Amino acid sequence: MKQSPEYDHIQQQMQPGVITLPGFLGHDKRNLIDILIEDEGTVLRADTSHQKIAERMQYFRDAGVDGLGEFITLDDTFDVRVDSVRGKLPSPFGGPGMFDKVNTTVVNKKLDKEITFTDLHIHFVRDHGFYEGKGSPFRLEPLDLIHILQVETA
Helix, strand or coil, rough: CCCHHHHHHHHHHHHCCCCCCCCCCCCCCHHHHHHHHHHHHHHHHHHCHHHHHHHHHHHHHHHHHHHCCCEECCCCCEEEEEEEEEEEECCCCCCCCCCCEEEEEEEECCCEEEEEEEEEHHHHHHCCCCHHHCCCCCCHHHHHHHCCCCCCCC
């Protein structure tokens, strides 16, 4: 699919050193629109949605915030820690507001797996279906999120 000039601009904002030192695309040389289309297909084949994934991410972020940087146990399956770092980041997609530098780590004890994501990631997934490019140090694989966070499927 042909990428629009708007997406060209957004992709430029995602390059290393523009908003963050490593950027958001890693070694992925594809157009942003192609990255989005591939991840959309992965999520649809898993029989869920970006919205359901983002809602689950937000649930863990909200549930863990009272732990003040310490792990809290939600039930016999999950431990969650929310850490805040000073500062805020804008979204390369534009729009109003800045996103706090907050990291949420979720440990699925039954699977013995964990995943860490940021407030900006929640925005990326919910509003844009974006999980970062392949090779990005902060890339979230949609299937990992679905599996580890036990995201509801249709």
